[in-house]
Amino acid sequence: MIGAAVGDRAAGWDLAGAIPLEVLRGLGAEGLLCAEVPAEFGGRGMSGRQNGELTAHTGALCSSLRSVMTSQGMAAWTIQRFGTRQQRSEELTRLTRGQLAAVAFSEPQAGSDLSAISTTITDDGDSVVVRGHKVWSTAAAYADLVLVFGRYRDGAAAVLVPTRTPGVTVRPVAQPLGCRAAGHADVILDDVRLPAARVLAGTSQPLGLLTTIALSYGRMSVAWGCVGIIRSCLRAAVAHARSREQFGKPLAQHQLIARHISELVVAEQSATRLCEHAADCWDARSPELTGASVLAKHACAGHAAQAAATAVQVLASAGSVDGEPVARAYRDAKLMQIIEGSDEICQLILAEQALERER
Numbered sequence: 001m002i003g004a005a006v007g008d009r010a011a012g013w014d015l016a017g018a019i020p021l022e023v024l025r026g027l028g029a030e031g032l033l034c035a036e037v038p039a040e041f042g043g044r045g046m047s048g049r050q051n052g053e054l055t056a057h058t059g060a061l062c063s064s065l066r067s068v069m070t071s072q073g074m075a076a077w078t079i080q081r082f083g084t085r086q087q088r089s090e091e092l093t094r095l096t097r098g099q100l101a102a103v104a105f106s107e108p109q110a111g112s113d114l115s116a117i118s119t120t121i122t123d124d125g126d127s128v129v130v131r132g133h134k135v136w137s138t139a140a141a142y143a144d145l146v147l148v149f150g151r152y153r154d155g156a157a158a159v160l161v162p163t164r165t166p167g168v169t170v171r172p173v174a175q176p177l178g179c180r181a182a183g184h185a186d187v188i189l190d191d192v193r194l195p196a197a198r199v200l201a202g203t204s205q206p207l208g209l210l211t212t213i214a215l216s217y218g219r220m221s222v223a224w225g226c227v228g229i230i231r232s233c234l235r236a237a238v239a240h241a242r243s244r245e246q247f248g249k250p251l252a253q254h255q256l257i258a259r260h261i262s263e264l265v266v267a268e269q270s271a272t273r274l275c276e277h278a279a280d281c282w283d284a285r286s287p288e289l290t291g292a293s294v295l296a297k298h299a300c301a302g303h304a305a306q307a308a309a310t311a312v313q314v315l316a317s318a319g320s321v322d323g324e325p326v327a328r329a330y331r332d333a334k335l336m337q338i339i340e341g342s343d344e345i346c347q348l349i350l351a352e353q354a355l356e357r358e359r
């Protein structure tokens with residue numbers, strides 16, 4: 001289904017900087033953009049591993065589409081975890097019927113340090129008023145809803161903001177380095193008035209708890225997306241090394257090129273195993289999920305960035321043109337080392353957990 005929807009159009013979407021809205025709505029209405037949502041809410045009820053393999057499959061075809069999928073899944077997961085029964089029933093059903101969602105944590109002064117979030121959600125009778133400026137929200141350019149994280153009462157909350165509400169401005173990010181068709185946008189919230197019922201759970205939560213739970217899904221999804229990037233790079237490198245001849249024999253028979261292929265195999269296997277472990281933690285609702293998702297995201301992003309560079313090296317001039325899958329992978333993979341917790345932030349979390357564990 002996703003393969004048919006993408007066909008051979010991923011390079012064109014990347015160059016145009018957009019995926020046709022009807023493609024996204026069609027996949028959304030099939031429940032494929034947040035496939036782990038339970039069937040009672042119109043979803044596919046996929047396990048962590050099934051959803052992960054779907055995400056990897058999508059990531060191998062088109063990282064922009066995979067990014068939209070990650071945002072939709074992260075919004076759906078946050079609603080599942082924090083929403084009331086009524087919010088779950090109404091909002092998840094919207095997301096499995098073709099409406100599109102983005103997630104907005106980051107702000108001009110709150111990137112790695114989400115404790116610096118300054119967006120406010122303020123009670124006003126039966127309403128809340130949202131004020132703030134969010135940046136780089138993936139899929140916001142397509143979204144019907146943005147899940148906005150902000151300060152609320154004595155803690156924080158996530159509030160579902162329909163993008164058509166007066167006071168909401170969505171300003172697309174111009175010419176991003178990679179995932180160019182993922183609909184990244186800034187979201188400006190200028191005294192946006194909403195029914196109080198749009199605040200998830202209707203109450204405040206610790207900011208760290210809210211962001212960690214949302215990001216655990218996002219990190220696992222990005223990690224599986226990286227598995228997809230690595231698989232597409234391995235496929236492209238093998239095909240080229242078999243067919244292109246230099247010095248009288250196929251590139252694959254030159255040992256230094258064979259070493260590149262072996263490195264891609266190691267990357268693919270290592271990344272897949274880490275993702276499977278995270279997915280198993282997810283399915284078991286294990287407290288290990290937080291660490292497993294950080295580890296998977298960090299390691300898989302590194303493997304993907306290296307794999308894409310290796311694949312470009314194997315294809316050389318044939319892979320050095322915009323529109324070539326390995327050239328696209330090279331740009332897309334670099335961004336995976338920045339999003340959902342940069343490499344450095346993941347390293348700090350992993351070190352902190354080890355120091356705690358090995359006391």
Ligand code: FAD
Nearest residue numbers: 103104105106111112136137138335338339340342344345
């Ligand atoms: P900064 O926080 O300014 O960091 C700059 C550099 O300093 C980085 O290398 C960082 O690792 C390092 N650094 C920072 N603090 C430390 C420290 N304590 N120790 C060591 N090194 C440190 N945001 C959303 O809310 N929703 C989205 O959907 C979304 N999608 C994105 C998609 C893309 C393609 C990109 C590029 C960004 C997206 N973002 C999104 C924003 C993303 O989450 C932030 O870019 C990321 O958290 C890093 O923040 P920053 O860019 O402000 O970098």
